[in-house]
Amino acid sequence: MTTIQRVWRLKNTLLNLLASRCSVCGHVTYPPKMRCPVCGSRELREESLPREGEVLSYTIIRVPAKGFEDFTPLIIALIKLGDAKVLAEVVDVKPEEVSVGMRVVATVRRTAQTIDGGVPYVIKFKPLRS
Protein backbone atom coordinates (compact mmCIF):
# COMPACT_ATOMS: atom_id res chain seq x y z
CA MET A 1 0.00 0.00 0.00
CA THR A 2 2.27 2.71 -1.25
CA THR A 3 1.68 6.43 -1.75
CA ILE A 4 1.61 8.47 -4.96
CA GLN A 5 4.47 10.66 -3.76
CA ARG A 6 6.66 7.59 -3.28
CA VAL A 7 6.01 6.50 -6.85
CA TRP A 8 6.75 10.03 -8.05
CA ARG A 9 10.09 10.09 -6.15
CA LEU A 10 11.03 6.75 -7.70
CA LYS A 11 10.04 7.63 -11.26
CA ASN A 12 13.62 7.70 -12.60
CA THR A 13 14.65 4.40 -11.15
CA LEU A 14 11.38 2.55 -11.55
CA LEU A 15 10.57 3.74 -15.08
CA ASN A 16 14.04 4.24 -16.57
CA LEU A 17 15.80 1.46 -14.62
CA LEU A 18 18.52 3.82 -13.43
CA ALA A 19 21.32 1.99 -11.65
CA SER A 20 24.61 3.31 -10.26
CA ARG A 21 27.98 2.34 -11.71
CA CYS A 22 31.10 2.78 -9.59
CA SER A 23 33.78 4.84 -11.33
CA VAL A 24 36.50 3.16 -9.27
CA CYS A 25 35.73 -0.57 -9.37
CA GLY A 26 33.03 -0.68 -12.04
CA HIS A 27 30.43 -2.43 -9.89
CA VAL A 28 26.86 -1.78 -11.02
CA THR A 29 24.12 -1.80 -8.41
CA TYR A 30 20.33 -1.57 -8.62
CA PRO A 31 18.64 -0.01 -6.80
CA PRO A 32 21.27 2.77 -6.77
CA LYS A 33 23.17 3.45 -3.51
CA MET A 34 25.07 6.47 -2.14
CA ARG A 35 28.34 4.54 -1.73
CA CYS A 36 29.60 1.57 -3.71
CA PRO A 37 28.72 -1.65 -1.79
CA VAL A 38 31.93 -3.28 -3.04
CA CYS A 39 34.69 -0.65 -2.66
CA GLY A 40 33.02 2.18 -0.72
CA SER A 41 33.68 4.80 -3.37
CA ARG A 42 31.31 7.76 -3.67
CA GLU A 43 32.25 8.24 -7.32
CA LEU A 44 29.08 6.75 -8.76
CA ARG A 45 27.38 7.64 -11.99
CA GLU A 46 23.85 6.93 -13.07
CA GLU A 47 23.39 4.50 -15.88
CA SER A 48 20.26 3.07 -17.45
CA LEU A 49 20.17 -0.69 -17.47
CA PRO A 50 19.34 -2.56 -20.68
CA ARG A 51 15.61 -3.22 -21.05
CA GLU A 52 16.07 -6.82 -22.12
CA GLY A 53 17.31 -9.54 -19.84
CA GLU A 54 17.00 -13.05 -18.50
CA VAL A 55 15.06 -14.56 -15.58
CA LEU A 56 17.48 -15.74 -12.85
CA SER A 57 14.76 -16.96 -10.50
CA TYR A 58 11.02 -16.53 -10.11
CA THR A 59 8.12 -17.23 -7.78
CA ILE A 60 4.36 -17.37 -8.21
CA ILE A 61 2.70 -15.78 -5.19
CA ARG A 62 -0.61 -17.46 -4.35
CA VAL A 63 -1.19 -15.86 -0.93
CA PRO A 64 -1.11 -12.11 -1.59
CA ALA A 65 -0.17 -9.20 0.61
CA LYS A 66 -2.95 -6.72 1.35
CA GLY A 67 -3.76 -4.60 -1.69
CA PHE A 68 -2.53 -7.15 -4.27
CA GLU A 69 -5.51 -9.50 -4.26
CA ASP A 70 -6.39 -8.48 -7.85
CA PHE A 71 -2.85 -9.24 -9.06
CA THR A 72 -2.80 -12.83 -7.73
CA PRO A 73 -1.36 -15.23 -8.83
CA LEU A 74 1.49 -12.75 -8.92
CA ILE A 75 4.63 -13.67 -10.84
CA ILE A 76 7.76 -12.04 -9.39
CA ALA A 77 11.22 -12.58 -10.85
CA LEU A 78 14.80 -11.62 -10.32
CA ILE A 79 15.97 -10.57 -13.74
CA LYS A 80 19.54 -10.15 -14.95
CA LEU A 81 19.80 -6.87 -16.88
CA GLY A 82 23.35 -6.31 -18.13
CA ASP A 83 25.65 -6.18 -15.09
CA ALA A 84 22.83 -5.82 -12.53
CA LYS A 85 19.76 -7.63 -11.24
CA VAL A 86 16.25 -6.24 -10.88
CA LEU A 87 13.28 -7.61 -8.95
CA ALA A 88 10.01 -7.03 -10.80
CA GLU A 89 6.69 -8.51 -11.83
CA VAL A 90 6.43 -10.61 -14.99
CA VAL A 91 3.25 -10.23 -17.06
CA ASP A 92 1.68 -11.52 -20.28
CA VAL A 93 2.61 -15.10 -19.46
CA LYS A 94 0.86 -18.01 -17.75
CA PRO A 95 2.43 -18.99 -14.40
CA GLU A 96 3.27 -22.49 -15.70
CA GLU A 97 5.12 -21.01 -18.70
CA VAL A 98 7.69 -18.99 -16.75
CA SER A 99 11.15 -20.54 -16.57
CA VAL A 100 14.66 -19.80 -15.36
CA GLY A 101 16.64 -18.45 -18.31
CA MET A 102 13.56 -17.03 -20.06
CA ARG A 103 14.28 -13.82 -22.03
CA VAL A 104 12.13 -10.85 -21.01
CA VAL A 105 11.75 -7.19 -21.97
CA ALA A 106 10.60 -4.17 -19.96
CA THR A 107 7.12 -2.75 -20.41
CA VAL A 108 5.25 -0.02 -18.54
CA ARG A 109 2.19 -1.26 -16.66
CA ARG A 110 -0.22 -0.25 -13.95
CA THR A 111 0.31 -1.56 -10.42
CA ALA A 112 -1.84 -1.67 -7.28
CA GLN A 113 -3.67 1.51 -6.32
CA THR A 114 -1.93 3.69 -3.76
CA ILE A 115 -3.51 4.42 -0.38
CA ASP A 116 -4.22 7.95 -1.57
CA GLY A 117 -6.13 6.67 -4.61
CA GLY A 118 -3.42 7.06 -7.27
CA VAL A 119 -3.00 4.60 -10.14
CA PRO A 120 0.77 4.27 -10.53
CA TYR A 121 2.66 2.90 -13.51
CA VAL A 122 5.89 0.97 -13.09
CA ILE A 123 8.22 -1.18 -15.15
CA LYS A 124 7.19 -4.80 -15.43
CA PHE A 125 8.63 -7.45 -17.75
CA LYS A 126 7.04 -9.55 -20.47
CA PRO A 127 8.41 -12.48 -22.47
CA LEU A 128 10.59 -11.49 -25.40
CA ARG A 129 9.02 -13.24 -28.35
CA SER A 130 11.38 -13.70 -31.27
Place this chain on the structure above:
Amino acid sequence: MRRVYVAGVGMVNVGKHVDKSLRDLAGQAALKAMEEAGNEVPEALVVGNMLSSLVEQENLASLIGDHIGLRGACGLKVEGACGSGGLALMTGYSLVASGLFNKVLVVGVEKLFERPSADVIRGLAYAADADYELIYGVTFSGLNALLMRYYMSKYGVRYEELAYWSVLMHKNGSRNPYAQLRNEITLDDVMKSPVIADPIRLYDSCPLSDGAAAVFLVSEDIKKLTDTPVTVAGVSNSIDSTDLSSRLELDYLLASSTSARNSLKMAKVDLREVGVAEIHDAYTITAALSIESIGFAERGKAPKAWSEGRFSPGDKPSINLSGGLKSRGHPVGATGVYQVAEVVMQLRGDFPGISVPAEVGLTQNIGGAGSNVTTVVLRR
Protein backbone atom coordinates in the same frame (compact mmCIF):
# COMPACT_ATOMS: atom_id res chain seq x y z
CA MET B 1 35.25 -5.91 28.38
CA ARG B 2 33.78 -7.71 31.38
CA ARG B 3 32.50 -11.27 31.12
CA VAL B 4 28.72 -11.63 30.89
CA TYR B 5 26.76 -14.51 32.41
CA VAL B 6 23.21 -15.78 32.02
CA ALA B 7 21.53 -15.85 35.43
CA GLY B 8 18.08 -16.90 34.27
CA VAL B 9 15.81 -17.53 31.29
CA GLY B 10 12.05 -17.56 30.79
CA MET B 11 9.76 -18.51 27.92
CA VAL B 12 6.04 -18.67 27.30
CA ASN B 13 4.57 -21.36 25.05
CA VAL B 14 4.72 -20.23 21.43
CA GLY B 15 1.33 -20.18 19.75
CA LYS B 16 -1.90 -18.29 19.23
CA HIS B 17 -2.58 -16.38 22.45
CA VAL B 18 -5.89 -14.64 21.84
CA ASP B 19 -6.33 -14.30 25.60
CA LYS B 20 -2.95 -12.62 26.24
CA SER B 21 -1.78 -9.13 25.32
CA LEU B 22 1.74 -8.15 24.31
CA ARG B 23 2.48 -6.91 27.81
CA ASP B 24 1.13 -10.10 29.39
CA LEU B 25 3.29 -12.32 27.19
CA ALA B 26 6.42 -10.23 27.77
CA GLY B 27 5.73 -9.89 31.48
CA GLN B 28 5.28 -13.63 31.97
CA ALA B 29 8.62 -14.45 30.30
CA ALA B 30 10.40 -11.61 32.10
CA LEU B 31 9.20 -12.60 35.58
CA LYS B 32 10.20 -16.22 34.95
CA ALA B 33 13.76 -15.13 34.06
CA MET B 34 13.89 -12.87 37.14
CA GLU B 35 12.71 -15.76 39.35
CA GLU B 36 15.48 -17.99 37.94
CA ALA B 37 17.93 -15.22 38.81
CA GLY B 38 16.89 -15.33 42.46
CA ASN B 39 14.33 -12.52 42.07
CA GLU B 40 17.06 -9.99 41.35
CA VAL B 41 15.77 -6.71 39.91
CA PRO B 42 17.31 -5.63 36.58
CA GLU B 43 18.79 -2.15 36.20
CA ALA B 44 17.92 -2.08 32.51
CA LEU B 45 15.32 -3.67 30.21
CA VAL B 46 16.08 -4.28 26.52
CA VAL B 47 13.10 -5.27 24.39
CA GLY B 48 13.35 -6.96 20.99
CA ASN B 49 10.29 -6.57 18.77
CA MET B 50 9.44 -5.97 15.12
CA LEU B 51 5.73 -5.45 14.61
CA SER B 52 4.06 -4.05 17.72
CA SER B 53 2.58 -1.46 15.35
CA LEU B 54 0.11 -4.24 14.46
CA VAL B 55 -1.35 -3.89 17.96
CA GLU B 56 -1.00 -0.09 17.81
CA GLN B 57 1.68 0.01 20.50
CA GLU B 58 5.19 1.46 20.59
CA ASN B 59 7.29 2.57 23.58
CA LEU B 60 7.52 -1.08 24.58
CA ALA B 61 10.25 -0.90 27.23
CA SER B 62 8.18 1.56 29.30
CA LEU B 63 5.00 -0.45 28.80
CA ILE B 64 6.54 -3.81 29.74
CA GLY B 65 8.93 -2.39 32.35
CA ASP B 66 6.12 -0.68 34.21
CA HIS B 67 3.95 -3.81 33.95
CA ILE B 68 6.61 -5.80 35.85
CA GLY B 69 7.45 -3.11 38.38
CA LEU B 70 10.63 -1.65 36.90
CA ARG B 71 9.78 2.08 37.06
CA GLY B 72 13.02 4.01 37.30
CA ALA B 73 15.08 1.40 35.41
CA CYS B 74 16.65 2.10 31.98
CA GLY B 75 14.48 0.87 29.10
CA LEU B 76 14.84 0.65 25.31
CA LYS B 77 13.63 -1.29 22.28
CA VAL B 78 15.84 -2.78 19.56
CA GLU B 79 14.60 -3.59 16.07
CA GLY B 80 16.14 -5.62 13.24
CA ALA B 81 13.05 -7.26 11.71
CA CYS B 82 12.91 -11.01 12.48
CA GLY B 83 16.40 -10.59 13.93
CA SER B 84 15.27 -8.15 16.64
CA GLY B 85 15.66 -10.71 19.44
CA GLY B 86 19.29 -11.48 18.66
CA LEU B 87 20.03 -7.77 18.43
CA ALA B 88 18.34 -7.17 21.80
CA LEU B 89 20.57 -9.87 23.32
CA MET B 90 23.65 -8.23 21.80
CA THR B 91 22.56 -4.83 23.14
CA GLY B 92 21.99 -6.28 26.60
CA TYR B 93 25.38 -7.97 26.42
CA SER B 94 27.10 -4.69 25.57
CA LEU B 95 25.37 -2.85 28.43
CA VAL B 96 26.77 -5.38 30.90
CA ALA B 97 30.17 -5.95 29.25
CA SER B 98 30.80 -2.20 29.11
CA GLY B 99 30.28 -1.85 32.85
CA LEU B 100 27.29 0.47 32.50
CA PHE B 101 25.04 -2.03 34.31
CA ASN B 102 25.45 -5.24 36.30
CA LYS B 103 21.98 -6.66 35.70
CA VAL B 104 20.14 -6.40 32.36
CA LEU B 105 16.94 -8.16 31.35
CA VAL B 106 16.50 -8.91 27.64
CA VAL B 107 12.94 -9.62 26.52
CA GLY B 108 11.82 -10.56 23.01
CA VAL B 109 8.10 -10.35 22.32
CA GLU B 110 5.75 -10.53 19.35
CA LYS B 111 1.96 -10.41 19.06
CA LEU B 112 0.78 -11.30 15.54
CA PHE B 113 -2.67 -12.83 16.19
CA GLU B 114 -4.59 -9.61 16.48
CA ARG B 115 -5.15 -8.48 12.89
CA PRO B 116 -6.32 -10.31 9.71
CA SER B 117 -3.51 -12.40 8.23
CA ALA B 118 -3.28 -10.20 5.08
CA ASP B 119 -2.25 -7.31 7.35
CA VAL B 120 0.29 -9.51 9.12
CA ILE B 121 1.75 -10.76 5.82
CA ARG B 122 2.05 -7.16 4.66
CA GLY B 123 3.67 -6.20 7.98
CA LEU B 124 6.25 -8.99 7.82
CA ALA B 125 7.22 -7.76 4.36
CA TYR B 126 8.28 -4.45 5.92
CA ALA B 127 11.59 -6.28 6.50
CA ALA B 128 12.15 -6.02 2.74
CA ASP B 129 12.74 -2.90 0.59
CA ALA B 130 9.51 -0.88 0.49
CA ASP B 131 10.60 1.30 -2.44
CA TYR B 132 11.93 -1.35 -4.79
CA GLU B 133 10.36 -4.65 -3.74
CA LEU B 134 7.07 -4.13 -1.92
CA ILE B 135 5.87 -1.80 -4.66
CA TYR B 136 5.45 -4.98 -6.74
CA GLY B 137 3.45 -6.72 -4.01
CA VAL B 138 6.11 -9.30 -3.22
CA THR B 139 5.64 -11.07 0.13
CA PHE B 140 8.31 -12.29 2.51
CA SER B 141 7.55 -15.85 1.40
CA GLY B 142 7.94 -14.67 -2.19
CA LEU B 143 11.44 -13.30 -1.56
CA ASN B 144 12.51 -16.56 0.06
CA ALA B 145 10.94 -18.49 -2.80
CA LEU B 146 13.21 -16.56 -5.20
CA LEU B 147 16.23 -17.67 -3.16
CA MET B 148 14.92 -21.24 -3.01
CA ARG B 149 14.44 -21.66 -6.76
CA TYR B 150 17.83 -20.08 -7.45
CA TYR B 151 19.51 -22.48 -5.00
CA MET B 152 17.68 -25.53 -6.36
CA SER B 153 18.53 -24.65 -9.93
CA LYS B 154 22.20 -23.79 -9.19
CA TYR B 155 22.99 -26.89 -7.12
CA GLY B 156 20.52 -29.35 -8.64
CA VAL B 157 18.83 -29.82 -5.27
CA ARG B 158 15.35 -31.36 -5.46
CA TYR B 159 12.33 -29.92 -3.66
CA GLU B 160 11.91 -33.10 -1.57
CA GLU B 161 15.45 -32.85 -0.21
CA LEU B 162 14.71 -29.40 1.20
CA ALA B 163 11.21 -30.37 2.38
CA TYR B 164 12.64 -33.20 4.51
CA TRP B 165 13.97 -30.52 6.89
CA SER B 166 10.37 -29.80 7.95
CA VAL B 167 9.83 -33.47 8.81
CA LEU B 168 12.97 -33.46 10.98
CA MET B 169 11.96 -30.23 12.74
CA HIS B 170 8.47 -31.46 13.63
CA LYS B 171 10.07 -34.59 15.06
CA ASN B 172 12.32 -32.49 17.33
CA GLY B 173 9.57 -30.02 18.19
CA SER B 174 7.09 -32.75 19.11
CA ARG B 175 9.10 -33.21 22.32
CA ASN B 176 9.39 -29.48 23.15
CA PRO B 177 6.59 -28.36 25.53
CA TYR B 178 7.09 -24.74 24.42
CA ALA B 179 6.65 -25.55 20.69
CA GLN B 180 3.68 -24.31 18.67
CA LEU B 181 3.40 -27.23 16.19
CA ARG B 182 3.96 -30.43 18.14
CA ASN B 183 2.57 -32.87 15.58
CA GLU B 184 4.90 -35.12 13.60
CA ILE B 185 4.51 -34.85 9.82
CA THR B 186 5.55 -36.89 6.78
CA LEU B 187 7.26 -35.80 3.57
CA ASP B 188 3.95 -36.47 1.85
CA ASP B 189 2.20 -33.98 4.17
CA VAL B 190 4.70 -31.29 3.17
CA MET B 191 4.41 -32.06 -0.53
CA LYS B 192 0.61 -31.98 -0.45
CA SER B 193 0.35 -28.74 1.55
CA PRO B 194 -0.88 -25.70 -0.40
CA VAL B 195 1.55 -23.53 -2.36
CA ILE B 196 2.08 -20.08 -0.80
CA ALA B 197 4.76 -18.72 -3.12
CA ASP B 198 5.96 -21.34 -5.58
CA PRO B 199 8.12 -23.37 -4.80
CA ILE B 200 7.39 -22.65 -1.11
CA ARG B 201 4.47 -24.61 0.33
CA LEU B 202 2.73 -24.02 3.63
CA TYR B 203 4.75 -26.73 5.42
CA ASP B 204 8.06 -25.38 4.09
CA SER B 205 7.32 -22.24 6.09
CA CYS B 206 7.30 -21.39 9.77
CA PRO B 207 3.87 -20.58 11.25
CA LEU B 208 2.67 -17.16 12.42
CA SER B 209 3.22 -17.03 16.18
CA ASP B 210 2.68 -15.07 19.36
CA GLY B 211 5.34 -15.46 22.02
CA ALA B 212 7.83 -13.97 24.45
CA ALA B 213 11.16 -15.07 25.89
CA ALA B 214 13.58 -13.46 28.34
CA VAL B 215 17.25 -13.79 29.26
CA PHE B 216 18.68 -12.22 32.42
CA LEU B 217 22.29 -11.11 31.88
CA VAL B 218 24.64 -10.29 34.74
CA SER B 219 28.24 -9.22 35.15
CA GLU B 220 30.99 -11.41 36.58
CA ASP B 221 30.57 -9.61 39.91
CA ILE B 222 27.27 -11.35 40.59
CA LYS B 223 27.56 -14.57 38.63
CA LYS B 224 27.00 -16.40 41.94
CA LEU B 225 23.32 -15.92 41.13
CA THR B 226 23.43 -19.23 39.32
CA ASP B 227 25.16 -22.49 40.19
CA THR B 228 25.69 -23.59 36.55
CA PRO B 229 26.73 -20.31 34.97
CA VAL B 230 26.53 -20.04 31.21
CA THR B 231 28.76 -17.38 29.66
CA VAL B 232 27.93 -15.28 26.62
CA ALA B 233 31.30 -16.00 25.03
CA GLY B 234 30.82 -14.27 21.71
CA VAL B 235 28.22 -12.14 19.96
CA SER B 236 28.29 -10.49 16.56
CA ASN B 237 25.88 -8.85 14.13
CA SER B 238 26.29 -8.18 10.44
CA ILE B 239 24.11 -6.52 7.80
CA ASP B 240 23.60 -7.07 4.07
CA SER B 241 21.32 -5.32 1.57
CA THR B 242 17.60 -5.39 2.38
CA ASP B 243 16.84 -5.79 -1.32
CA LEU B 244 17.70 -9.01 -3.13
CA SER B 245 18.48 -7.17 -6.40
CA SER B 246 21.79 -5.77 -5.23
CA ARG B 247 22.98 -8.86 -3.30
CA LEU B 248 26.41 -9.97 -4.39
CA GLU B 249 25.35 -13.60 -3.98
CA LEU B 250 21.86 -15.15 -4.05
CA ASP B 251 22.87 -18.59 -2.82
CA TYR B 252 24.90 -17.56 0.22
CA LEU B 253 24.10 -15.43 3.29
CA LEU B 254 27.18 -13.21 3.55
CA ALA B 255 25.92 -11.46 6.69
CA SER B 256 25.39 -14.82 8.39
CA SER B 257 28.87 -15.96 7.42
CA THR B 258 30.50 -12.76 8.72
CA SER B 259 28.48 -12.74 11.93
CA ALA B 260 29.25 -16.41 12.67
CA ARG B 261 32.98 -16.01 11.98
CA ASN B 262 33.25 -12.90 14.19
CA SER B 263 31.32 -14.35 17.11
CA LEU B 264 33.39 -17.55 17.07
CA LYS B 265 36.59 -15.53 16.93
CA MET B 266 35.43 -13.40 19.86
CA ALA B 267 34.58 -16.55 21.85
CA LYS B 268 37.89 -18.20 20.81
CA VAL B 269 35.85 -21.22 19.76
CA ASP B 270 36.39 -23.46 16.74
CA LEU B 271 33.21 -24.28 14.84
CA ARG B 272 33.87 -28.00 15.46
CA GLU B 273 33.50 -27.44 19.21
CA VAL B 274 29.85 -26.38 18.85
CA GLY B 275 27.67 -29.10 20.37
CA VAL B 276 24.20 -27.58 19.99
CA ALA B 277 22.90 -24.86 17.70
CA GLU B 278 19.62 -23.09 17.12
CA ILE B 279 19.42 -21.62 13.62
CA HIS B 280 16.86 -19.39 11.93
CA ASP B 281 14.95 -21.78 9.61
CA ALA B 282 12.04 -19.54 8.64
CA TYR B 283 11.78 -21.64 5.46
CA THR B 284 13.50 -24.89 4.49
CA ILE B 285 15.74 -22.87 2.15
CA THR B 286 16.72 -20.64 5.08
CA ALA B 287 17.86 -23.74 6.97
CA ALA B 288 20.11 -24.76 4.07
CA LEU B 289 21.52 -21.25 3.55
CA SER B 290 22.08 -20.81 7.30
CA ILE B 291 23.84 -24.15 7.80
CA GLU B 292 26.12 -23.46 4.83
CA SER B 293 26.90 -19.83 5.68
CA ILE B 294 27.78 -20.68 9.29
CA GLY B 295 30.08 -23.37 7.90
CA PHE B 296 28.39 -26.56 9.14
CA ALA B 297 28.14 -27.82 5.53
CA GLU B 298 29.65 -26.97 2.15
CA ARG B 299 27.70 -24.80 -0.26
CA GLY B 300 24.84 -26.72 -1.88
CA LYS B 301 25.40 -29.71 0.43
CA ALA B 302 23.26 -29.01 3.53
CA PRO B 303 20.13 -30.90 2.34
CA LYS B 304 22.23 -33.96 1.48
CA ALA B 305 23.90 -33.75 4.90
CA TRP B 306 20.64 -33.61 6.88
CA SER B 307 19.08 -36.38 4.77
CA GLU B 308 22.02 -38.57 5.83
CA GLY B 309 21.37 -37.87 9.53
CA ARG B 310 23.75 -34.96 10.09
CA PHE B 311 22.62 -32.40 12.72
CA SER B 312 20.13 -34.85 14.27
CA PRO B 313 19.91 -35.22 18.07
CA GLY B 314 23.26 -36.43 19.40
CA ASP B 315 25.28 -35.39 16.34
CA LYS B 316 27.80 -32.57 16.71
CA PRO B 317 26.30 -30.10 16.28
CA SER B 318 22.74 -31.11 17.06
CA ILE B 319 20.71 -28.42 15.31
CA ASN B 320 17.31 -27.07 16.36
CA LEU B 321 16.45 -29.51 19.13
CA SER B 322 13.63 -27.06 19.88
CA GLY B 323 12.04 -27.82 16.51
CA GLY B 324 13.34 -24.53 15.11
CA LEU B 325 11.17 -21.80 13.64
CA LYS B 326 9.30 -24.48 11.71
CA SER B 327 7.92 -26.32 14.74
CA ARG B 328 8.70 -24.25 17.85
CA GLY B 329 7.30 -21.32 15.90
CA HIS B 330 8.56 -17.86 14.94
CA PRO B 331 7.31 -15.08 17.22
CA VAL B 332 9.32 -12.70 15.05
CA GLY B 333 11.12 -10.29 17.41
CA ALA B 334 11.18 -12.89 20.20
CA THR B 335 12.75 -15.72 18.20
CA GLY B 336 16.37 -14.73 18.80
CA VAL B 337 15.75 -14.64 22.56
CA TYR B 338 13.99 -18.05 22.50
CA GLN B 339 17.05 -19.47 20.73
CA VAL B 340 19.42 -18.18 23.42
CA ALA B 341 17.12 -19.37 26.24
CA GLU B 342 16.91 -22.83 24.62
CA VAL B 343 20.66 -23.17 24.17
CA VAL B 344 21.30 -21.95 27.74
CA MET B 345 18.96 -24.72 28.96
CA GLN B 346 20.75 -27.27 26.76
CA LEU B 347 24.11 -26.27 28.28
CA ARG B 348 22.68 -26.40 31.82
CA GLY B 349 21.11 -29.79 31.03
CA ASP B 350 17.54 -28.78 31.86
CA PHE B 351 15.90 -28.25 28.47
CA PRO B 352 12.51 -29.98 28.80
CA GLY B 353 12.50 -31.42 25.23
CA ILE B 354 15.23 -33.41 23.47
CA SER B 355 18.38 -32.64 25.42
CA VAL B 356 22.01 -33.49 24.59
CA PRO B 357 25.12 -32.88 26.70
CA ALA B 358 27.18 -29.96 25.34
CA GLU B 359 29.77 -27.44 26.50
CA VAL B 360 29.43 -24.92 23.65
CA GLY B 361 26.29 -23.71 21.89
CA LEU B 362 25.51 -21.28 19.07
CA THR B 363 22.43 -19.32 18.00
CA GLN B 364 21.88 -17.64 14.65
CA ASN B 365 18.98 -15.20 14.20
CA ILE B 366 18.14 -13.60 10.85
CA GLY B 367 16.31 -10.38 10.06
CA GLY B 368 14.85 -9.97 6.56
CA ALA B 369 15.95 -12.36 3.83
CA GLY B 370 19.46 -12.49 5.32
CA SER B 371 19.93 -8.73 5.73
CA ASN B 372 20.55 -8.56 9.50
CA VAL B 373 22.13 -11.54 11.24
CA THR B 374 23.16 -12.01 14.88
CA THR B 375 25.20 -14.98 16.05
CA VAL B 376 25.68 -15.73 19.74
CA VAL B 377 28.18 -18.24 21.14
CA LEU B 378 27.41 -19.59 24.62
CA ARG B 379 29.66 -21.69 26.82
CA ARG B 380 29.09 -23.38 30.16
